[in-house]
Amino acid sequence: MVPPGIELRGLGLRYAGAAVFSGLHLTLTAGEFFVLLGPSGAGKTSLLRIIAGLEPPDEGLVAASDGAPLAGRVSYMAQQDLLLPWASALNNVMLGATLRGQLRDAARAAALLEEVGLTHRAHARPAELSGGERQRVALARTLYEDRPVVLMDEPFSSLDAITRVRMQDLAARLLAGRTVLLITHDPFEACRLGHGFTILSGSPARLAAPTRLPGLPPRAPDEDGILHLQGELLRQLAQGGA
Numbered sequence: 001m002v003p004p005g006i007e008l009r010g011l012g013l014r015y016a017g018a019a020v021f022s023g024l025h026l027t028l029t030a031g032e033f034f035v036l037l038g039p040s041g042a043g044k045t046s047l048l049r050i051i052a053g054l055e056p057p058d059e060g061l062v063a064a065s066d067g068a069p070l071a072g073r074v075s076y077m078a079q080q081d082l083l084l085p086w087a088s089a090l091n092n093v094m095l096g097a098t099l100r101g102q103l104r105d106a107a108r109a110a111a112l113l114e115e116v117g118l119t120h121r122a123h124a125r126p127a128e129l130s131g132g133e134r135q136r137v138a139l140a141r142t143l144y145e146d147r148p149v150v151l152m153d154e155p156f157s158s159l160d161a162i163t164r165v166r167m168q169d170l171a172a173r174l175l176a177g178r179t180v181l182l183i184t185h186d187p188f189e190a191c192r193l194g195h196g197f198t199i200l201s202g203s204p205a206r207l208a209a210p211t212r213l214p215g216l217p218p219r220a221p222d223e224d225g226i227l228h229l230q231g232e233l234l235r236q237l238a239q240g241g242a
Ligand SMILES: Nc1ncnc2c1ncn2[C@@H]1O[C@H](COP(=O)(O)OP(=O)(O)OP(=O)(O)O)[C@@H](O)[C@H]1O
Pocket: 015, 016, 020, 038, 039, 040, 041, 042, 043, 044, 045, 046, 047, 079
């Protein structure tokens, strides 16, 4: 499973005639973890859905660096957890396989639920889970899909600080070597996990020139320099990605 890089070439999107973003160009390097930040409403989720193939852009295209279609090689963790209400946590982890009519690997799903700390909730329905527990089931489902390209929309937003650091470490470990695009509002998360980041902002929104982060992720929460990186990122966010 060699992950492809991804190129966004001149992407534009309009809702009801008004441009959300236009002329977006970005290269995601194969096997790297890249972070997308930007103000609420800028169009981050819409952009991720286009890359996932869930909605078409009004302009431009998304291409894989190996020239093959991206379809079937992407797993997408939505901003809403999209768990099936009547299925258990365990069955929600295996939902993709069920929908595709494939054999399900309950042992692997259970192992992932253990990794996200939810073995004791494996048979609970989503309505019986807390917001953070639901988010961890959705994370386990994304990891279960085992795809070379992974798109995650604020995957850790509902978690307490300690669980968040643990889940960041888990994602960094299990997704190492894949091409990952992660949306977050958290500069600390961006600096821990990213090989690089960019900011989507403005109206219509544009992407700032990508910034490469020094060293390799995952960076320890108390690593020298992480505060400085966060400061630099906050400065860019305050300036609208300039
Ligand atoms: N299906 C839709 N129809 C019309 N407008 C939409 C639709 N989906 C999103 N929008 C609008 O497009 C803009 C971008 O939305 P999007 O969800 O991509 O933002 P976002 O950057 O992910 O924000 P947040 O950080 O709050 O999640 C917003 O102004 C939103 O109201």
